[in-house]
């Protein structure tokens with residue numbers, strides 16, 4: 001039996017804990033003292049810096065990644081009940097945003113090596129009512145954009161990118177979030193850039209950015225949004241029934257300095273990623289596939305697959321053992337059809353999306369924050385090794401990025 005006798009660590013290593021510097025703290029203090037806490041000049045400046053970092057045409061800050069998705073789908077001007085195809089392996093917010101926008105979510109299975117939506121599977125799910133694809137660059141690995149954009153062109157589909165994992169991702173020189181009509185970002189606490197809570201939409205049309213800003217603040221005319229620098233009294237008018245999805249200056253104060261360190265943090269996570277790869281080489285785990293040539297991985301999640309037959313213990317027992325070692329872990333994600341609401345409402349069954357189902361049942365995300373010390377990384381490696389060595393003696397390791405079930409393997413890491 002795999003019982004953890006002595007924890008590797010005394011204190012809990014929190015999963016996804018953000019690296020917050022003195023610059024963020026000082027800026028938040030200054031913002032508090034300025035008296036302008038909600039949407040104001042700091043949000044406008046943060047939007048502009050993020051837009052420039054991503055080399056996008058327009059950016060609109062919002063209160064969360066979920067709000068970014070929902071407002072993008074509204075701004076896409078689809079008809080109620082139109083179908084939006086998305087991946088079966090994602091956070092529930094991706095699917096919920098489709099539902100809240102009055103649209104019909106349709107799932108497609110993932111490619112087992114990339115864990116991103118499989119272009120062929122996506123195309124198979126297209127019906128005469130399909131109007132958009134919502135792509136998730138899973139774990140920070142860009143989707144196969146050539147194939148997907150070709151499908152979008154042929155079927156006249158809008159493209160919305162869920163870039164919650166993919167702030168720093170690039171595909172053949174182009175930044176994630178600038179391929180389609182809308183690129184949606186999350187600045188939730190565990191993400192590669194955090195504002196506590198927050199989000200952003202990138203778009204190439206000015207009208208879309210204005211609509212999203214307006215819908216994020218009750219549907220009020222743009223002047224209302226700019227109240228912070230008005231020199232005279234102005235009435236504001238409700239142009240349509242909007243939401244309360246605006247970003248605050250307090251959040252933007254954090255984001256400003258997070259963005260300044262984004263590349264530095266990315267380098268640190270890349271380094272941890274390589275250490276994990278090297279350390280797990282002889283263990284019976286499946287480690288993440290390498291980034292494809294011509295692409296840049298955002299290194300948001302380091303996900304390993306624990307196959308019970310090879311590892312000698314189930315994924316859930318592995319999670320438990322990690323927690324007993326005081327190492328925080330995550331599951332990204334149980335496949336969408338595993339959740340009772342979606343099964344009930346849409347009749348989805350996990351077995352109809354076999355790759356997403358298996359990954360969801362085997363996957364474990366290890367800590368990958370730039371805040372990790374060398375000792376923290378060693379602790380994670382030691383805990384994983386300790387758990388597997390107790391149970392998996394004699395089992396052989398599968399190749400990197402390979403599958404433990406009969407999946408026909410594509411050329412790994414190749415663009416198609």
Ligand SMILES: *Cc1c(COP(=O)(O)O)cnc(C)c1O
Pocket residue numbers: 063064065066067090091093094136162164165185186187188198199
């Ligand atoms: C975090 C996340 C979201 C939601 O972002 P919030 O800012 O928490 O609303 C959406 N999609 C994916 C894939 C995510 O990881």
